[in-house]
Amino acid sequence: MRSSTGNRYSRILIRAALGVCATALAGGAFAGSAFAQAAPAEKTESAKKAPPQFSASAILIERTNTPENLAIPDDFRVATFEYVIQQVNGTHCFKTVYRSGDHRAKDVADLVTLRMEAQAFQKGSEAVRGATTVKGWTTLKVNVVITDASGKTLVEKEVQGRVRFMGENLNATYDLGKKVADVVKDNFKPATP
Amino acid sequence: MNNRKAQVYARRFLAGGEARRRRIRPARLLVFAAAILAAGAVPAAAQKVETGAVEPTVEHVIGMKGVKHGYKGALTVQGDKMVFAWEKVKSSVPIAQITDIFTGADTQQVFRGTAGTVIKAGVPFEGGRVLSLFTQATEMLTVEWTDENGAFHGAIFIFSKGKASEAKRDLVAAGAHASIPPAEPAAKGKEEKKP
Numbered sequence: 001m002r003s004s005t006g007n008r009y010s011r012i013l014i015r016a017a018l019g020v021c022a023t024a025l026a027g028g029a030f031a032g033s034a035f036a037q038a039a040p041a042e043k044t045e046s047a048k049k050a051p052p053q054f055s056a057s058a059i060l061i062e063r064t065n066t067p068e069n070l071a072i073p074d075d076f077r078v079a080t081f082e083y084v085i086q087q088v089n090g091t092h093c094f095k096t097v098y099r100s101g102d103h104r105a106k107d108v109a110d111l112v113t114l115r116m117e118a119q120a121f122q123k124g125s126e127a128v129r130g131a132t133t134v135k136g137w138t139t140l141k142v143n144v145v146i147t148d149a150s151g152k153t154l155v156e157k158e159v160q161g162r163v164r165f166m167g168e169n170l171n172a173t174y175d176l177g178k179k180v181a182d183v184v185k186d187n188f189k190p191a192t193p
Numbered sequence: 194m195n196n197r198k199a200q201v202y203a204r205r206f207l208a209g210g211e212a213r214r215r216r217i218r219p220a221r222l223l224v225f226a227a228a229i230l231a232a233g234a235v236p237a238a239a240q241k242v243e244t245g246a247v248e249p250t251v252e253h254v255i256g257m258k259g260v261k262h263g264y265k266g267a268l269t270v271q272g273d274k275m276v277f278a279w280e281k282v283k284s285s286v287p288i289a290q291i292t293d294i295f296t297g298a299d300t301q302q303v304f305r306g307t308a309g310t311v312i313k314a315g316v317p318f319e320g321g322r323v324l325s326l327f328t329q330a331t332e333m334l335t336v337e338w339t340d341e342n343g344a345f346h347g348a349i350f351i352f353s354k355g356k357a358s359e360a361k362r363d364l365v366a367a368g369a370h371a372s373i374p375p376a377e378p379a380a381k382g383k384e385e386k387k388p
């Protein structure tokens with residue numbers, strides 16, 4: 001008698017757990033997890049994206065502006081700049097990518113300027129990430145603003161770079177660089193050869 | 194008859210499979226042990242590659258032209274240039290163009306990279322997570338400079354603990370500019386503070 005009641009309860013529990021999992025998957029409860037990377041909802045969203053509307057022959061990438069109250073290590077600041085340069089170069093949206101301070105950029109008529117302002121930074125731990133998976137993430141959030149030669153804002157977006165599972169803390173800057181390049185790619189037409 | 198033959202073959206196959214499984218177990222252990230030994234031997238082997246005064250103890254992260262991420266080499270001062278080189282790869286920056294140098298402390302996993310990941314994955318019962326806790330202290334060296342067009346550049350290197358400060362001292366002694374003066378050798382381990 002007891003065993004049959006126990007079986008019934010376990011069956012009910014299993015069904016309830018399956019129901020919760022199905023609902024969570026359908027509702028996108030794993031939006032922040034690795035499962036979200038292949039979610040069909042995201043695919044349809046990207047399919048609906050408007051085609052890039054801007055074009056320019058050159059872009060000037062300024063150094064990351066860091067507020068005084070935000071302590072970002074120098075290696076993160078420099079790595080962010082370098083990875084953004086590297087990744088924006090890879091988009092092939094511009095004939096020339098100028099670095100901050102390059103005086104040759106002044107002569108370009110249709111120059112656009114990319115500025116980044118750091119919003120938040122959390123340095124995690126590679127060891128804690130490896131041991132727990134759910135803790136020790138490194139995140140770096142920046143506000144990306146792209147302006148034209150007259151100073152008019154063309155694009156403004158918050159971008160977050162992070163490393164959640166494997167890899168060094170500095171990989172967050174690589175992730176950020178890729179995401180900034182995606183913002184550029186979404187808004188600028190490929191450069192004509 | 195054919196049915197019987199099939200049954201016999203099936204039994205033999207299953208028995209063979211069982212035996213194979215039994216034989217694989219110690220083999221797997223051997224592979225695991227070999228992988229651990231190999232991971233320990235990799236840095237030692239890398240240091241013996243080239244004869245000369247310097248060893249490839251510095252890991253390049255980003256910034257030097259023509260050098261890939263993760264490439265190990267030696268960072269030296271040669272005349273009026275800061276040179277990162279090893280084997281066929283060589284990249285340099287004129288010391289006069291260096292505008293700032295920073296050092297910072299960090300840690301790195303002992304079992305890292307592809308080999309480290311394979312080893313961690315090979316440990317049964319999620320035991321690889323424990324290996325993630327084995328870390329070694331490292332030091333980052335960040336060098337900033339402007340080129341002949343005034344464009345800003347930055348390069349990042351990973352040193353073993355204490356070595357980045359030495360490199361910074363060498364660069365400053367060679368004429369590089371640093372907003373924070375390098376720490377004295379006696380004050381090893383103390384972190385730099387911004388003025």
